[in-house]
Amino acid sequence: MVIAGRRGLAVDAVTSEALTGAPDTGTTDRIAALSAVAAAGGEGLARLAAADPALVALAHRQRERRCRQLNLVAAASPTLPAVLAAGALGFGAVTAEGYPGQRYHSGAETVDAVERLARARAELLFGAAHANVQPASGSAANLAVLYGLLGPDDTVLSLELSHGGHLSHVSGAASVSRRVRARHYRVGPDGLVDTDAVAALVREVRPRLLICGGSACPRAVDFAAFRRAADETGALLMADVSHVSGLVATGLHPSPFDHCDVVTTSTYKQLRGPRGGLALLGARSRVRAADLDRAVFPGFQGTPDFGAIAGKAVALRHAARPAFAAAMGRVVRYAGLLADALTGRGVPVLTGGTDTHMVLVDLRHAPVSGRYVCDVLEAHGVLANRNPVPDDPRPVGQTSGLRFGTNDLAFRDVGDDLVTTVVAAVAGAVAELAETGDQARCPSLAVLPDLVAEVASRGYREE
Structure with a gap:
């Protein structure tokens, strides 16, 4: 059951006016306020570019990396642009x-x-x-x-x-x-x-x-x-x-x-x-x-x-908005697709599947560690993280687990067909690495960069 309707409307109705009693002065004043805030923000960015070009260059590099990678880190989701803007409004x-x-x-x-x-x-x-x-x-x-x-x-x-x-x-x-x-x-x-x-x-x-x-x-x-x-x-x-x-x-x-x-x-x-x-x-x-x-x-x-x-x-x-509820539905659906793709290739998944955004690969009986698979995937544009599994025989720096999550993917402007192709390729790469331990014998790795580029080129859905 997706929560919407009354709760979403209630959250939407909570405004600073409702909490402070200050009246909304109308569209004209709101536009003027936005212009003033935007001008201050623009001035700050201009000063940053002049005063600290090294930091701006690093920000540009990080943005470029984001545009070349598929983020399947379970603890990550794309920060809303409006959230980033709110953090720069001066309240801090x-x-x-x-x-x-x-x-x-x-x-x-x-x-x-x-x-x-x-x-x-x-x-x-x-x-x-x-x-x-x-x-x-x-x-x-x-x-x-x-x-x-x-x-x-x-x-x-x-x-x-x-x-x-x-x-x-x-x-x-x-x-x-x-x-x-x-x-x-x-x-x-x-x-x-x-x-x-x-x-x-x-x-x-x-x-x-x-x-x-x-x-x-x-x-x-x-x-x-x-x-x-x-x-x-x-x-x-x-x-x-x-x-x-x-x-x-x-x-x-x-x-x-x-x-x-x-x-x-x-x-x-x-x-x-x-x-x-x-x-x-x-x-x-x-x-x-x-x-x-x-x-x-x-x-x-x-x-x-x-x-x-x-x-x-x-x-x-x-x-509280319908777009977010729809995205959470995709989160669960895409995680299920990934879990099924992995088990279909013979890769053990903890608990046999997932109810959430998270899929945990079990490599205890594979010749490769979670760290090795994670590093190889990153070299081909896919981000995940190594993770311990219960009674892990490998040290924490290596681990016998690999943790995936579908939060970021669910907010991308992609459809189920492309997602199915992508998760099949990721599952294939993990299965081949787990079986052979040799990158050179993993044909699925070769198709990952192009698929990652296709997903990254779509950007994020309009909110």
Whole structure:
């Protein structure tokens, strides 16, 4: 079910006028305001070109690379041009700690309205009871929760990093692991989480916080089952939906907001927003909004980036529109095509497929590592990333996994026929490399550059 209609209209109706009471002065004044902002932006770019040509040259090089590559990195989506513009509107120059109406600095009236706008749009889009839009990243949102809502030596139960979890979910490398006790559940031989086994572990460990979701989970999360597990001992339940927040917003992935106390997400992986994060409360959360806000500020970070918050507001509004819902449908469809193409060529895929944007290739029994395949694909214009698989026999610098995602591809101005051809070629290249370990014996590699160029030449769909 795709969420549209009333929720999308509600998000669209949240304007600075509705939040501040300031009247809209009409089209003429809006055009004048846009002209003034555009002039300031143009002047800034001109000064940058004169003062720092080396940086401008690097930006041009990056743009050229983007035009020659097919981005299948699961953690990436193309940032909305309007989001980039919002970040350059000058809001980032404002220093004002605290929250709207309660700042520790004067002169914050306008950015108060910006933050209220982003917060209201987040709450309406996801059906959240409360949204904090200040976190500097998804990881920052996670760590604010872990540091701010838990006490020293509280126990956290989360998915093990090598089984698809995330560094910020109290992995051994994270600094918070020295403050709280970490226990982890794992996926089974089928690559899936056994929620009955999680419930048994909850009864044994009795965690203060149970975390569901991760960074390498291709299947939908059963939030209701995790809620039942958490309720065994009264644990708080947190969902990290950074990788699937766009699917959640459009109803193509189950929503955590009816089940979880806290939900976190990044805003760039699937929402097309700026680098940043959100921390939100579920509809029946046992965490108070004031406690969540204190966990973020002053508990974990100081002055927020109002330019990023403006970009988040733009992305959240866009995520409520029919064009975004259609794109999320393509995300899931294209990921299914890629998973089927890989399995059809005899390449093992963790869990046998996907429910989301993500496809995880299992190279444990292949003569090549994830890093090798990733490097070869990049040399032919296709970007992916190496990734550990459960019980990986290779070191983390090599890995036996390869992670693909279809976010970027779904926003390209391409049709299903071309996508089918492209994913068949990618699957063929992976299969041939996994079988022979020799680039010279991989005919599918030869066709990739032309296909990548064809996809890149189409650009992105009009929003």
